Amino acid sequence: MSEPWTTGVLEFGCVRLPVQLLDQSAEGFAVLADEPPGVKEGDVAQLHTELGAFEVQAMNSAEVELTEADGSPETGGPAKVYRLGLRRLGDLHPTNGEARKLAARCLRSFLDRLCSSGVSMVWTAFGLVVTVLVVAGTVVALLWSSDNLVLKTAPRRIGHTSPASPKVSKSTAGSQKISLLERIPKVLDTRSDTRSDPMPKHRDEAHQYGSEEFRRDLRRLSGAAPFMLPQVIDELKLTDLQQEQIHQLEQRTSEIMREINSQRQPASRQQISQIRAKVLEAARQDALDTLTDEQRARWMQIVESEEGEPAIQDSDNSEL
Numbered sequence: 033m034s035e036p037w038t039t040g041v042l043e044f045g046c047v048r049l050p051v052q053l054l055d056q057s058a059e060g061f062a063v064l065a066d067e068p069p070g071v072k073e074g075d076v077a078q079l080h081t082e083l084g085a086f087e088v089q090a091m092n093s094a095e096v097e098l099t100e101a102d103g104s105p106e107t108g109g110p111a112k113v114y115r116l117g118l119r120r121l122g123d124l125h126p127t128n129g130e131a132r133k134l135a136a137r138c139l140r141s142f143l144d145r146l147c148s149s150g151v152s153m154v155w156t157a158f159g160l161v162v163t164v165l166v167v168a169g170t171v172v173a174l175l176w177s178s179d180n181l182v183l184k185t186a187p188r189r190i191g192h193t194s195p196a197s198p199k200v201s202k203s204t205a206g207s208q209k210i211s212l213l214e215r216i217p218k219v220l221d222t223r224s225d226t227r228s229d230p231m232p233k234h235r236d237e238a239h240q241y242g243s244e245e246f247r248r249d250l251r252r253l254s255g256a257a258p259f260m261l262p263q264v265i266d267e268l269k270l271t272d273l274q275q276e277q278i279h280q281l282e283q284r285t286s287e288i289m290r291e292i293n294s295q296r297q298p299a300s301r302q303q304i305s306q307i308r309a310k311v312l313e314a315a316r317q318d319a320l321d322t323l324t325d326e327q328r329a330r331w332m333q334i335v336e337s338e339e340g341e342p343a344i345q346d347s348d349n350s351e352l
Contacts (some may be wrong), residue, residue: 040081042088042116044071051116053081060119061088069093069116078124082170085124091117250334255315256282267334268327277322285315 038053042063047070051063061079071077071090079086096115246263258264259278270278288311292304320328 038081038083040079042069042071042077042079042118044075044077051079053083054115056083058120060091060117061086063116063118064096065114065116067114069114071116076121077118079118080124082166084174087121087124088118089121091119093117255285255312256319259319264331264334268323268330270327274322278319281315281318281322285311 040051040053040063042049042051042065049065049067049069051065053061054064055062063079069090071093073090073092075090077088077090079088093114093116095112097112246261249261250258250264253261256278259268259270260275260282264270265275289308292307292311320331323331
């Protein structure tokens with residue numbers, strides 16, 4: 033007969049028939065039963081073994097004789113058993129309770145065979161330990177495969193998709209571009225003592241479009257910085273992409289200014305001012321290039337409305 037750990041139970045209807053696994057393949061199983069199986073060809077049953085639980089279909093049944101050399105029971109002569117061919121229909125994943133019941137049935141079957149065969153107590157104890165270990169491993173494997181099946185067959189969460197590359201928010205952009213805010217007057221950051229907004233609001237009466245404070249900010253800022261004023265953004269109706277381009281342009285301008293200030297080569301204050309003026313003029317032109325024709329025309333109207341006002345020179349550039 034087969035080894036003790038190949039025992040199992042064939043269930044069909046209300047009948048549970050102890051069997052021993054004789055052979056198995058991807059197509060099906062061959063099992064031995066001490067009693068007539070009582071199933072007909074084509075009947076569907078469940079085969080529970082230490083190797084797993086399977087849904088099977090009876091293909092054929094025959095009575096065979098086994099000798100002691102073949103592993104027959106305690107009788108020395110031939111023993112009649114029943115060989116049953118089963119076609120494998122699929123795997124079963126028992127619940128926790130079914131797995132425990134299966135392990136208990138297999139353990140009881142093995143102990144009954146040991147006691148009836150008259151094996152010594154030492155070998156009985158050894159076999160008991162081995163059986164407990166094998167059964168415990170089988171239960172763990174069954175439960176593990178059952179949990180994995182639930183995870184694999186569970187529907188994926190709707191909306192659990194990898195997000196698209198998010199646009200840089202204004203708050204994030206501001207935190208990444210603190211260096212370029214150094215060139216903007218403190219008035220932009222202190223619009224109101226009772227407000228926590230980092231950028232000015234065009235609805236503030238003191239800084240509305242056309243107010244004295246707005247004109248002062250517009251004259252004081254150079255390069256691409258004026259296009260970062262909320263009032264200018266609203267008037268020109270700058271898109272998010274344009275605002276991001278202007279932010280990046282102003283950041284590069286600030287980095288160039290710091291590089292100019294870090295040069296150790298001797299240069300006069302006039303030369304430094306000329307270089308700085310060229311950089312700011314280039315930044316202003318690059319910012320204008322990001323505008324549409326309509327936006328550029330509106331910008332010229334804003335600039336022309338400020339003509340006649342003395343422009344404030346960029347005297348604080350040396351601090352950058």
